[in-house]
Amino acid sequence: MSKELLTKKDIDRILARMAHEITEKNKGIGNLCLVGIQRGGVHLAKRLSKKIREIEGTNIPVGSLDIAFYRDDLSIRKEQPEVRKTEVPFELIDKKVVLVDDVLFTGRSIRAALDALMDIGRPKSIQLAVLIDRGHRELPIKADFVGKNIPTAFNENVEVCLEEEGIEDKVTIE
Amino acid sequence: MKLSSKDLLGIKELSEDEISLILDTASGFKDVLKRDIKKVPALRGKTAVNLFFEPSTRTKTSFELAEKRLSLDVLSLTATTSSVVKGEGLIDTALNVQALGADFMIIRHSSSGAPHLLSKNVNASVINAGDGINEHPTQALLDAFTIKEKIGKIEGLKIAIVGDILHSRVAKSNIYLLTKFGAEVRLIGPPTLVPVELESLGIKVFHDMDSGLKGVNVVMMLRIQMERQGKGFFPSTFEYSRFWGLNPERLSLADKDAIVMHPGPMNRGIEIASEVADGSRSVILEQVTNGLAVRMAVMYLLGGAR
Numbered sequence: 265m266s267k268e269l270l271t272k273k274d275i276d277r278i279l280a281r282m283a284h285e286i287t288e289k290n291k292g293i294g295n296l297c298l299v300g301i302q303r304g305g306v307h308l309a310k311r312l313s314k315k316i317r318e319i320e321g322t323n324i325p326v327g328s329l330d331i332a333f334y335r336d337d338l339s340i341r342k343e344q345p346e347v348r349k350t351e352v353p354f355e356l357i358d359k360k361v362v363l364v365d366d367v368l369f370t371g372r373s374i375r376a377a378l379d380a381l382m383d384i385g386r387p388k389s390i391q392l393a394v395l396i397d398r399g400h401r402e403l404p405i406k407a408d409f410v411g412k413n414i415p416t417a418f419n420e421n422v423e424v425c426l427e428e429e430g431i432e433d434k435v436t437i438e
Numbered sequence: 439m440k441l442s443s444k445d446l447l448g449i450k451e452l453s454e455d456e457i458s459l460i461l462d463t464a465s466g467f468k469d470v471l472k473r474d475i476k477k478v479p480a481l482r483g484k485t486a487v488n489l490f491f492e493p494s495t496r497t498k499t500s501f502e503l504a505e506k507r508l509s510l511d512v513l514s515l516t517a518t519t520s521s522v523v524k525g526e527g528l529i530d531t532a533l534n535v536q537a538l539g540a541d542f543m544i545i546r547h548s549s550s551g552a553p554h555l556l557s558k559n560v561n562a563s564v565i566n567a568g569d570g571i572n573e574h575p576t577q578a579l580l581d582a583f584t585i586k587e588k589i590g591k592i593e594g595l596k597i598a599i600v601g602d603i604l605h606s607r608v609a610k611s612n613i614y615l616l617t618k619f620g621a622e623v624r625l626i627g628p629p630t631l632v633p634v635e636l637e638s639l640g641i642k643v644f645h646d647m648d649s650g651l652k653g654v655n656v657v658m659m660l661r662i663q664m665e666r667q668g669k670g671f672f673p674s675t676f677e678y679s680r681f682w683g684l685n686p687e688r689l690s691l692a693d694k695d696a697i698v699m700h701p702g703p704m705n706r707g708i709e710i711a712s713e714v715a716d717g718s719r720s721v722i723l724e725q726v727t728n729g730l731a732v733r734m735a736v737m738y739l740l741g742g743a744r
Contacts, residue, residue: 330466332466332480333470333478333479333480333738334478334479334480338480338481338741339483339484339741339742342440343440344440344738344739344741347462347463347465347466347467347735347738348466349466349469350466350469350470351469379479383473383475383477383478384473384474384475385474
């Protein structure tokens with residue numbers, strides 16, 4: 265039984281607010297770049313960069329990061345995770361990276377993303393923006409920018425559906 | 439998606455979907471190889487043992503490097519410097535190696551079927567790096583990756599494989615893979631090395647290279663195995679290169695964008711002219727780079743012993 269938590273309009277308003285928060289905290293977009301974590305984070309990063317462009321008038325670099333090789337559960341999974349594109353077509357040195365993901369849960373994906381990013385370069389700093397924080401952290405990881413906090417039970421499943429994947433924008437829980 | 443077997447023994451045993459999965463995964467690894475830090479922790483803590491009972495430059499170093507790039511611990515055994523010389527058999531060697539904790543065993547052996555025998559006797563993931571005259575699956579996979587990268591597809595392409603088909607495990611693996619993906623495969627060479635009976639596999643045999651090459655999109659040259667000289671397969675290497683050697687004139691009969699491939703090592707001046715091997719249509723060195731990514735993909739997807 266799945267319940268809709270956020271509609272298309274909700275998501276859009278949240279992203280607009282997050283874009284403002286990101287530019288506010290960083291006092292503009294100097295040296296700023298967005299790196300989305302495959303798959304959900306990549307679409308959100310692109311959307312955020314569009315909104316930031318509307319606010320600040322300039323484009324900031326956007327990249328995508330696949331964390332399949334850095335996961336900590338590769339030896340216990342039944343099958344290896346699908347490998348997707350990692351594209352960071354700019355130098356990371358001196359850059360403030362904002363990692364973008366759809367759902368923050370145990371924090372293990374973010375830990376993997378940090379390792380993956382560090383193997384690509386040495387950014388000046390890394391911040392984290394997530395659409396949904398559903399609690400249940402298993403590692404000391406915290407998001408700098410949160411779209412919505414949603415308390416959940418461990419065995420519930422929060423899904424972020426995005427138009428770019430061919431399904432209507434919405435966030436559901438079951 | 440995953441591979442259905444714990445081993446990679448041959449192209450024969452792989453489905454189209456599995457082959458596509460390997461090739462797609464290999465793209466991801468090719469990106470890793472372009473970075474400063476060409477290493478991922480994916481298989482950290484696991485161990486790979488390379489058991490090479492036949493000499494090898496490319497395949498052995500390619501596997502060793504692919505293993506290191508995946509953060510595996512690597513051991514290499516060459517038969518001539520191991521107890522195989524004292525008469526220790528294949529299965530005993532493998533069981534001893536497994537007792538040391540091998541998760542992957544990569545084997546090249548002169549007997550067809552050796553990897554298959556091995557896979558039944560060990561829990562490790564067995565990868566066939568070339569067995570007798572049977573198969574060399576990772577070569578066919580990297581060849582397919584190269585073709586897809588350069589031309590964009592395999593289906594409908596005219597692909598010529600030239601040389602000693604009879605004794606070539608590279609040719610066999612390629613024939614299985616390319617026909618699975620709908621390419622038109624042509625085999626070219628002397629009647630002694632390319633028997634007409636092979637047409638029962640659904641491919642065309644040409645003993646005349648000029649007609650065989652007309653309009654092909656890919657020319658895959660095979661090494662003339664000098665060890666077989668003097669056994670009557672052809673009068674001399676000079677004769678061979680006159681009739682079946684790839685030179686610029688013959689290459690111009692192929693499609694204007696045709697690519698030239700060779701699994702290596704090359705006999706320059708015999709099956710392939712230096713001008714062609716080093717020319718703009720040659721993708722021979724790219725095959726080597728792609729081999730690294732493809733082998734990483736295979737090991738990543740197999741994941742090691744379960």
